Amino acid sequence: MRIEQNYSLLKYNTFRLNVKTRWFVEYANETDLQQLLHDEYFFSQPFWHIGQGSNLLFLGDYDGVIVHSGIRGIAIQEEDVDYVRLKVGAAEIWDDLVAFCVNNGWGGIENLSLIPGEVGASAVQNIGAYGTEVAGSIEEVHAFSLQTGEKKVFGNEECHFSYRHSFFKDSANRGLYYITHVVFRLNKKPQFKLEYGNIKDYLSGKEINLTTVRNAIIAIRKTKLPDPDRTGNAGSFFTNPYIGLAHYGSLKKDYPEMPHYPVDNEVVKIPAAWLIEQCGLKGKTVGGAAVHEQQPLVIINRNNATGNDIARLAEEIRQAVKEKFSIELQPEVNYIG
Numbered sequence: 001m002r003i004e005q006n007y008s009l010l011k012y013n014t015f016r017l018n019v020k021t022r023w024f025v026e027y028a029n030e031t032d033l034q035q036l037l038h039d040e041y042f043f044s045q046p047f048w049h050i051g052q053g054s055n056l057l058f059l060g061d062y063d064g065v066i067v068h069s070g071i072r073g074i075a076i077q078e079e080d081v082d083y084v085r086l087k088v089g090a091a092e093i094w095d096d097l098v099a100f101c102v103n104n105g106w107g108g109i110e111n112l113s114l115i116p117g118e119v120g121a122s123a124v125q126n127i128g129a130y131g132t133e134v135a136g137s138i139e140e141v142h143a144f145s146l147q148t149g150e151k152k153v154f155g156n157e158e159c160h161f162s163y164r165h166s167f168f169k170d171s172a173n174r175g176l177y178y179i180t181h182v183v184f185r186l187n188k189k190p191q192f193k194l195e196y197g198n199i200k201d202y203l204s205g206k207e208i209n210l211t212t213v214r215n216a217i218i219a220i221r222k223t224k225l226p227d228p229d230r231t232g233n234a235g236s237f238f239t240n241p242y243i244g245l246a247h248y249g250s251l252k253k254d255y256p257e258m259p260h261y262p263v264d265n266e267v268v269k270i271p272a273a274w275l276i277e278q279c280g281l282k283g284k285t286v287g288g289a290a291v292h293e294q295q296p297l298v299i300i301n302r303n304n305a306t307g308n309d310i311a312r313l314a315e316e317i318r319q320a321v322k323e324k325f326s327i328e329l330q331p332e333v334n335y336i337g
């Protein structure tokens with residue numbers, strides 16, 4: 001078990017805020033984790049489990065315990081001619097796993113290339129991009145309950161995956177399960193999903209295989225999304241809102257060009273990026289925080305922003321979209337502190 005005091009979280013939040021935590025604890029294995037879950041001092045403090053911090057906004061220093069998993073490893077559990085089952089430690093870097101699968105010829109998560117973060121958080125968030133959600137490749141999630149101290153294996157259905165959501169994010173369960181491993185089922189005969197946006201344009205004239213698809217996704221992401229190693233950001237700050245058909249019908253009169261994606265017979269999804277752009281907020285700043293010019297759903301740390309600059313800018317965006325469209329944007333980013 002690694003324990004640090006007054007520890008900088010600069011490397012553990014992709015907004016690159018130089019905040020500190022009173023305690024930083026990293027468990028190396030399940031035995032360490034069980035020890036932590038029986039520690040009275042730990043439970044007497046505020047605590048929060050993080051991954052790479054690619055979806056977190058620290059509003060200031062954290063007066064408690066930040067917990068991080070150190071459980072790594074990628075192990076083949078089973079394979080046949082069609083599929084491979086992989087058990088992956090929660091602290092593996094997500095994109096390293098994608099690269100590993102692509103290099104081995106295993107399909108299912110290639111459209112999720114270059115998403116920042118770790119494997120455990122990928123399941124909590126049900127990360128998604130370019131027509132793929134990780135839920136489609138997850139067979140099991142192994143987690144310890146903070147309430148019972150027991151390990152539980154969740155089958156895919158028990159994870160209640162939906163758009164950017166899972167059982168582990170439900171308000172009743174939030175923060176109460178520490179994921180140790182995720183079991184993936186990958187396809188040795190990949191079925192490509194190339195319908196989203198301009199993926200096909202990037203692939204035109206090329207052979208379609210896992211490597212060319214991964215490279216196309218990486219190229220597309222790089223044109224729109226800032227690299228967190230250079231410019232602090234947490235990807236999409238808000239989720240794309242769902243609105244009822246009646247609401248959509250009334251907005252369509254004023255905005256006939258409004259992009260929309262049917263979810264079912266009652267609900268449509270509207271791109272939050274479009275709503276924010278319509279409010280004239282591209283490039284808008286508060287302190288050191290700014291709305292990204294290429295993808296206004298992303299807030300960037302342009303110049304030594306504080307967590308509060310980012311939160312104030314997010315609030316201005318929410319208010320503007322609410323006033324103009326009567327739509328309440330929900331942050332995808334978790335606020336801490």
Ligand code: EPU
Nearest residue numbers: 129130235236238239240259271273274277294295296297
């Ligand atoms: N749009 C604009 N103006 C812009 C950019 C986009 O109006 O400047 C509109 C366009 O109508 C465009 C639509 O927004 O067609 C969708 O844009 P984009 O394809 O960039 O995707 P997104 O809906 O904004 C979602 C995910 C991203 C993921 C992309 C690609 C959410 C919250 N975000 O963004 O995920 O990479 O699709 O699949 O669902 C993340 O979660 O951090 C993330 C980056």
